[in-house]
Amino acid sequence: MSVFARVEAAAEAIRRRHGTAPEVAVVLGSGLGDLADAFAEATSIPYAELPHWPVAGVVGHPGRLVIGRFAGRSVAALAGRVHLYEGHDPADVVFATRVMGRLGVGVLILTNAAGGVNTAFRAGTLMVIDDHINLLGANPLAGENDERFGPRFPDMTEVYSRRLRAVADLAAASRGVPVAHGVYAACLGPSYETPAEIRSLRTSGADAVGMSTVPEAIAARHMGIEVLGISCITNMAAGVLPQPLRHEEVLETARRVRGAFTALLEGIIERL
Ligand code: HPA
Numbered sequence: 001m002s003v004f005a006r007v008e009a010a011a012e013a014i015r016r017r018h019g020t021a022p023e024v025a026v027v028l029g030s031g032l033g034d035l036a037d038a039f040a041e042a043t044s045i046p047y048a049e050l051p052h053w054p055v056a057g058v059v060g061h062p063g064r065l066v067i068g069r070f071a072g073r074s075v076a077a078l079a080g081r082v083h084l085y086e087g088h089d090p091a092d093v094v095f096a097t098r099v100m101g102r103l104g105v106g107v108l109i110l111t112n113a114a115g116g117v118n119t120a121f122r123a124g125t126l127m128v129i130d131d132h133i134n135l136l137g138a139n140p141l142a143g144e145n146d147e148r149f150g151p152r153f154p155d156m157t158e159v160y161s162r163r164l165r166a167v168a169d170l171a172a173a174s175r176g177v178p179v180a181h182g183v184y185a186a187c188l189g190p191s192y193e194t195p196a197e198i199r200s201l202r203t204s205g206a207d208a209v210g211m212s213t214v215p216e217a218i219a220a221r222h223m224g225i226e227v228l229g230i231s232c233i234t235n236m237a238a239g240v241l242p243q244p245l246r247h248e249e250v251l252e253t254a255r256r257v258r259g260a261f262t263a264l265l266e267g268i269i270e271r272l
Contacts, residue, residue, distance in 0.1 A: 003091055003098070004146050006052040010095070011102040013050050018043040018067045022076035024269055025100040027216060029081075029112035029232065032254055035262055036077035039068030047080065053099075054082045054092040065096075071269035076100060083211055085190040090140040094219035098149065101223035107164065107272055108220045109265065110229045113250050114210035115192070115237035117202050118182055123236060123253045126179045126264060128168045129160050129229030132214050133185040133206055140215040141222055150222035159217050164228035164268075171267030177260045182207025184231055186214035195239025209237050228268070232257055 015021070028035055036042065047053045047063035055063055063080035070077075078096050082088045100108060116125060145152045165181070172179040185206035187193055193201070193209060201209055208231045220227045234253035235245055 002146070004148050007095065007098040007102055009051045010053055010099045014045065014065065014067070014099065014103060017045055020067070020074050021104045022067050022074050022100070023105065024073050024107045024109065024272060025076040025078060025105045026109040026265065027078045027081055027096070027111060029212065030234070030250055030254055032111055032232065032258055032261060033079035034258065035265060036066035036068070036079055038262065039066055039070045039075065039077065042066050042068030052095070054088055054095055071266045073269050073272060075269060076103070076105065081212060081216070083189070084136055084138055084215070085188055085211055090138045090142065090215055093215045094140040097216045097219045098223070101149070101220065101225050106226060108216070108225045108227050109268070110213045110216055110227065111261070112210045112213045112229075112231050113234040113254050114184060114208040114231035115235050115245070116233040116240065117185070117198055117209050117237045118180075118207035119240060121180060121207070121233045121236070123234060123249070124257050125233040126177065126257065126261065127208055127231040127233055128165050128179050128181045129184045129213070129231060130165065130181050131183050132159060132217060132229075133183060133204060134214045134218070136186050136188050136214060138215070140219045150224065154222045156218070156221060159221050159227055160229050161226045164226060167271045168228060168230065168264070168268055171264055171271055175263045175267040177264045179264070180207075184213060184229060185209045187211060192245045193238050198237040198239050208233060230264070232261060
């Protein structure tokens with residue numbers, strides 16, 4: 001069965017469960033999964049109930065799709081994503097993105113937890129992603145191209161929509177939630193980076209580092225979906241502070257800022 005056929009089967013299963021097509025999809029990063037609790041008229045579908053859907057395993061990533069009304073829009077929230085470091089194929093990592101595209105989603109908001117490479121950042125900083133550096137060693141578009149998704153050589157000049165970044169700034173100002181801007185570097189993980197790697201990333205122009213988002217952003221642009229990315233800087237990256245990195249700190253910070261994060265997302269979605 002082709003990837004396209006599997007994507008269509010999952011999309012059809014979702015259409016049967018929830019009649020209203022989502023206009024916007026939000027992928028919720030580590031510790032941010034409860035945004036969907038604020039949705040009205042919601043349908044919640046555990047990933048395990050969707051055909052061909054890859055299931056995530058990491059603590060802090062409960063796996064469910066919730067579609068409902070939020071900030072005046074029909075929104076799909078993806079609580080839980082699969083990562084390359086779990087051993088999934090790049091095609092599986094972008095499966096949900098593909099399904100959202102086939103459901104007709106025009107805007108994809110990718111959120112994540114990330115380490116702060118820019119020393120002006122603090123744990124708790126929210127960063128609008130202006131661009132990315134793909135250091136995953138993989139690209140979800142490698143292999144045979146299916147033109148029904150998009151072209152063989154898609155342009156990546158503006159992965160993160162200028163329009164949506166401006167919307168994020170307006171929402172941030174109106175909600176009183178300060179945001180920074182910067183470049184997100186994606187590393188494979190699952191080990192955190194070394195201090196030398198972080199110095200190298202800083203020299204290369206990265207402001208934040210994480211283990212997700214880039215495959216989904218590439219696949220979304222391949223399909224012509226407009227993308228916005230927001231990183232929650234959950235910790236300063238390795239070697240910035242005289243302390244080791246802990247996954248618990250990532251989750252604690254994400255929990256601490258989730259009120260601000262929800263307000264920001266609400267402000268963004270109501271302006272779309
Ligand atoms: N590095 C990579 N991924 C991350 C980090 C980090 O410091 N924090 C949260 N996700």
